[in-house]
Amino acid sequence: MLKVYGDSISGNCLKVKWTAEYLGLDYEWIETGVLDGATRSPEFLAINPAGQVPAVILADGRTLAQSNAIILYLADGSSLIPDTxxxxxxMLEWLFWEQYSHEPYVAVARFQVRYLGKPVAELDPKLVDRARSALxxxxxxVTGSxxxxxxxxxxxxxxLVAYTRMADEGGLDLAAFPALERWIARVETALDIADRAPIQTGSAYPTAA
Structure with missing residues (x-):
């Protein structure tokens, strides 16, 4: 059985969970909190020496890390990857952009506000500008698509929906992006995401990829 090591409130980790569930894969979720030091334990570092979640152990015992690499592997041959x-x-262009130009800003704003308790007004203006530019x-x-x-x-x-759907937790008003809100709802429906809330409390940033 696939073993998924993840921190429950990390959008990066939820990508793997959603992919496995959409494809009907049997998997075991192993809660691996970042802030409690679980990703720095010798046991976890043997799975992923980078000390980041998500990481998986495949059914044949091989390991794999980095969220987008994992979901690409799991979804190979499925409808989640286009034919042409x-x-x-x-699709890959969007995956690369997500990790380079979206997650570092949208996810960081969320982490600082929700988990570090920083007031929105005290966020780095450049961080906020780049997060809004990404949105x-x-x-x-998705306007017209x-x-x-x-x-x-x-x-x-x-x-991309993983952290976008939680952008308002970082002080980024999704109501300012009506087409984006409609897209979030469509994707949640298509993926059968039951609710907008993370699985449980904790934090998977900044050591989640």
């Missing part, structure tokens, strides 16, 4: 080379490349780009991309690539949900949507 161009659309697959477009604006997504809003434009149901999903980011093609006519059905793909890993591009799954990856």
């Amino acid at each position: 080379p161009y659309d697959r490349a477009r 604006q780009r997504l809003d434009r991309a 149901d999903f980011l690539v093609g006519s059905q949900v793909t890993l591009a949507d799954l990856s």
Whole structure:
């Protein structure tokens, strides 16, 4: 059985959970908190020497880390990955952008406000500007389109909805992006995400990827 090591409130970890559940994969979720030092234990470092969640142990005993690498592996051959080379490349383009230009700003703003207790007014203005720019780009991309690539949900949507749906927890008003709010609802429905809340309390940032 697939073993998933993750911190429950990490969007990066939820990507793996949602992918496994969408594909009907049997998996064991192993709660691995970052702030309590679980990712620095010798046992976990033997699985992922980088000390980051999510990480998985596959059924054959091999290990894999980095959220987007894991979901690409799990979803290989499924409808979550487009059939044509161009659309697959477009999906990958969004996955790369998510980790480089979206998660470092949207997720960090959320972490600082919700888990460090920093007032929104005290967030680094550059962080806020870049987070809003990322949301604006997504809003434009889904204006007039149901999903980011093609006519059905793909890993591009799954990856980007993880932290986008919680952006308001970082003081980023999703109501300012109506097309984006509609896209979030569509993706949640398509992936059968039961609710908008994380699994339980904790924190998976900044050592989640």
